[in-house]
Amino acid sequence: MKKILGIIVLGLLLSGNAYAKCQDDIELSWKIKDGFVYYEWLNKNNKKIEITAYGLMTKDEQKISNMKGGIIVAKFGRATRQYTVRDININLVEYAFYNCSYL
Numbered sequence: 001m002k003k004i005l006g007i008i009v010l011g012l013l014l015s016g017n018a019y020a021k022c023q024d025d026i027e028l029s030w031k032i033k034d035g036f037v038y039y040e041w042l043n044k045n046n047k048k049i050e051i052t053a054y055g056l057m058t059k060d061e062q063k064i065s066n067m068k069g070g071i072i073v074a075k076f077g078r079a080t081r082q083y084t085v086r087d088i089n090i091n092l093v094e095y096a097f098y099n100c101s102y103l
Contacts, residue, residue, distance in 0.1 A: 022049050022100040026073065030096040035086040039096065043073040047102050051079065054098040056088070064088055072103070
């Protein structure tokens with residue numbers, strides 16, 4: 001029984017990297033200034049990553065804005081974007097979000 005449990009635990013430890021998420025390899029910083037929101041993504045990995053969507057959310061995780069991505073962050077690279085938020089109640093903004101995938 002101990003051997004089977006040991007094999008299962010070892011298997012889970014070794015397979016952990018196979019399920020790594022691209023969010024683990026991206027560092028996001030964002031700010032709202034002068035009616036615009038500015039995003040910066042930094043890739044901490046040697047794989048290209050595509051930002052497929054990004055935007056702003058409320059405290060209870062409702063999407064305020066949702067932009068289509070198509071942004072490629074090169075290996076160990078940096079990508080930036082900005083868009084206007086003049087027509088958005090920025091007092092409700094709590095979080096920035098993004099979705100990504102490895103290329």
